[in-house]
Amino acid sequence: TKVLLTGGSGFIAAHILEQLLVKNHTVITTVRTEEKAQKIRAAHPDSIQQGRLTVVTVGDIAQPTAFDEVIAANADGLEVVLHTASPFHFKWTDAQTELIDPALNGTRGILEAIHRSAPSVKRVVITSSFAAVLSEERLFDPATTFTEDSWNPDGVADAGRSPPTAYRVSKTAAERLAWDFVAREKTSFDLVTVNPPVVFGPVAHSLASLDSINTSNERIVALLRGEWKTRIGDTGPVGLWIDVRDAAAAHIKAFEIPEAGGRRLFTVGGRTSNQEVARIVREGFPEYADRLPGPEVPGGEPADENKTFKYNNDATYKLLGIEWISIEKSVSDTVRSLKAHGI
Ligand code: NDP
Structure with missing residues (x-):
């Protein structure tokens, strides 16, 4: 299948790219700069x-026409974006x-470009986020269960509340825009969104430097650098x-x-805490012992079950049939990968 992947330099996208190539798909990927392309x-x-x-x-995707050229030039036989x-x-x-x-x-911009000039596209998959599912007000409400049908009620006007809120509304508004676009324009393609929470895991081979550590792996970097030695984040x-x-x-799977x-x-994959992450690294990687918090160090406790939301993603689990990787494996593989990159 001919697939176009945006943001190929990203942490998640680098893994998507590797898996696409292993499966023998033909891939066009876009990045912001020529240096990343190289x-x-x-x-x-x-x-x-x-x-x-x-x-x-493609340069900065804040430019509304950023994707026009790459979509037009690769439209022939393009099936998936x-x-x-x-x-x-x-x-x-x-x-x-x-x-x-x-x-x-x-x-x-990408939806308009596909709609205008790539009629062979059958499906568009957008990386949304749990940020577009949760409701900040209900995070501490044990009577709330977030599912595939839940929507973050906040809008762009709420962005000033805090930096995490700003990120969450950016994802929510972008996802809403996409569903609205597909419904309104009666596009030739349908839409799937992937709504992951915090993503951990090894850095793909194509990411040569630690500058590319994604925001969600930063906590494991902090741990390995000794920043949690006396108090876990x-x-x-x-x-x-x-x-x-x-x-x-x-x-x-979203397009297959x-x-x-x-x-x-x-x-x-599950629910974790920084305390659990610290324990996994302490038990598996004694070579970092002098930088790691001991079992007695406070902070990073798991959320109190009686004071936190619940979630149910059975529908996704059944549809995809992926046996989620365990937290032990994920954290351990992340540490091994960071080690190989010099931490
Ligand atoms: P990265 O920061 O590694 O990847 C982000 C990608 O978007 C990079 O390729 C980046 O390009 C590109 N990008 C960002 N801003 C622009 C811009 N203005 N112009 C052009 N390209 C831009 O993070 P992730 O891989 O973690 O994130 C990928 C997607 O997954 C995002 O949509 C994110 O919201 C979503 N997500 C991530 C989660 C996580 O915990 N990691 C959780 C849930 C969703 P460049 O390399 O040039 O900066």
Whole structure:
């Protein structure tokens, strides 16, 4: 299948790219800069040589026309588009231009470009997030169960509440825009969204440097650097997680499984805490002992069951048939990968 993958330099997308190539798909992937394009080409010389991988630079996706050219140029026989590119970091100074604009314009821009010039596209898969499922008000409510049908009620006007809120509304508004677009324009393609919570896991080979550590792996980096030695960082109110290889596999199943069309995939491996992450590393990697918190160190406790939301993703589990990778394996593989990258 001919697949276009946006944001190929991203943590999750690098795994999607590897899995697509293993499955012999033909892939066009987009990145922001030529430097990132070169890194991806260098990581997949055989696929480049066989013409199964093309890496294209599209610049800043806050520009509404960023995807026009790459879609028009590759429209012939294109069947699937996987849109993962969207800012996931807290390094911005202006939420509107650096977070919300790329999230919304990127999503609208790619959908418009496909609708206008790529009629052979049958399915679009968008990386949304648990951020578009949860409700901040109900995170501490044990009577709440989040499922595939839950929607974050916040809108762009709520972005000023906190940096995490700004990120969450960027994802929520982008996902809503996509469902609305498909319904309104009666597109030739249908839509699937993947809504993962915090993603852990090893860094893919095409990501050559630690600059590319995604925001969600940062806590494991902090742990290995000794930042939790006397106090483990807060788990935060969410605690749900998924391994990056499962999140990537879900994107591929999202276009392989016909009945996935029109669904939101709530991919959750389980619930964890920073205390559990610290324990797994302490038990499995004695070589880091001098930097790690001992079993007596406070902080990072699991959420109190009586004071936190519940979740149910049975529908996604049944549809995808993925046996989620365990937290032990995910954290251990992440540490091994970070070690190989010099931490
Ligand atoms: P990364 O930061 O590694 O990837 C983000 C990707 O989006 C990169 O390819 C990045 O390009 C691209 N991008 C961001 N902003 C722009 C922009 N303005 N113009 C062009 N490209 C841009 O994070 P992840 O891999 O973790 O995130 C991928 C997707 O998964 C995102 O949509 C994110 O919201 C979603 N997600 C992530 C979760 C997680 O815990 N990791 C959880 C739930 C959802 P560049 O490399 O040039 O910066």
